[in-house]
Amino acid sequence: MDYDTLRKQMVENQIISRGISDERVISAMLKVPRHLFVSENQRHEAYNDYPLPIGEDQTISQPYMVALMTELMCLDGDEKVLEIGTGSGYQTAILAELAKEVYTVEIIESLSMNAKHILNELGYKNIKFRVGDGYNGWKEYAPFDDIIVTCGPTDIPQPLIDQLGEGGKLVIPVGYSFQTLTILEKINGELRKTESIECRFVPMTRKYNFN
Numbered sequence: 001m002d003y004d005t006l007r008k009q010m011v012e013n014q015i016i017s018r019g020i021s022d023e024r025v026i027s028a029m030l031k032v033p034r035h036l037f038v039s040e041n042q043r044h045e046a047y048n049d050y051p052l053p054i055g056e057d058q059t060i061s062q063p064y065m066v067a068l069m070t071e072l073m074c075l076d077g078d079e080k081v082l083e084i085g086t087g088s089g090y091q092t093a094i095l096a097e098l099a100k101e102v103y104t105v106e107i108i109e110s111l112s113m114n115a116k117h118i119l120n121e122l123g124y125k126n127i128k129f130r131v132g133d134g135y136n137g138w139k140e141y142a143p144f145d146d147i148i149v150t151c152g153p154t155d156i157p158q159p160l161i162d163q164l165g166e167g168g169k170l171v172i173p174v175g176y177s178f179q180t181l182t183i184l185e186k187i188n189g190e191l192r193k194t195e196s197i198e199c200r201f202v203p204m205t206r207k208y209n210f211n
């Protein structure tokens with residue numbers, strides 16, 4: 001398999017053609033080897049235009065969704081970001097390419113361990129991992145310049161709003177079953193909400209509360 005060619009085609013046909021224009025986002029999508037974030041028997045599908053299962057009933061997000069959410073964060077390289085829903089760690093890698101520090105929280109321990117393993121192998125040094133309920137954010141390191149949530153809660157968790165820094169953006173799918181990709185900005189202490197496309201993420205679970 002020529003993964004480099006597949007990755008270039010993915011970026012051309014799924015990312016740029018749908019309107020993603022942030023050069024830094026495009027470079028990161030061209031660089032990160034997405035096929036290493038799925039199991040060996042799925043690698044041939046890693047650059048296709050859909051999410052894939054990663055075990056534990058969870059999925060790695062569709063490439064376009066990763067690019068869109070990342071572009072909406074408007075990262076320029078010096079941010080400290082919080083990610084809720086580490087999953088495969090693919091979105092985490094994209095964030096690690098584009099921000100200064102990434103704090104990522106995953107509720108399923110085995111997924112967090114796998115993601116940590118591959119991200120360490122790839123040499124990322126600016127990521128901190130936590131196993132726990134991301135509804136509560138990661139208070140110890142707050143405030144964050146930007147926050148991204150890759151599982152769908154029915155309402156925006158108040159702890160995430162509280163941990164968002166001034167001028168920061170929270171990018172989050174909100175809704176039951178289907179969600180609306182929502183962007184919450186904190187400007188002079190006030191919240192400004194805008195909505196992007198409809199999307200479908202796995203639900204934010206609250207089953208285990210480690211916090």
Ligand code: SAH
Nearest residue numbers: 060061085087088091107134150151204205
């Ligand atoms: N960005 C990931 C998406 C994984 S799917 C990727 O592209 O691979 C969403 C992830 O959110 C799943 O791994 C799921 O276990 C996790 N999740 C669900 N509820 C959560 C919660 N309350 N806190 C932290 N992670 C949660």
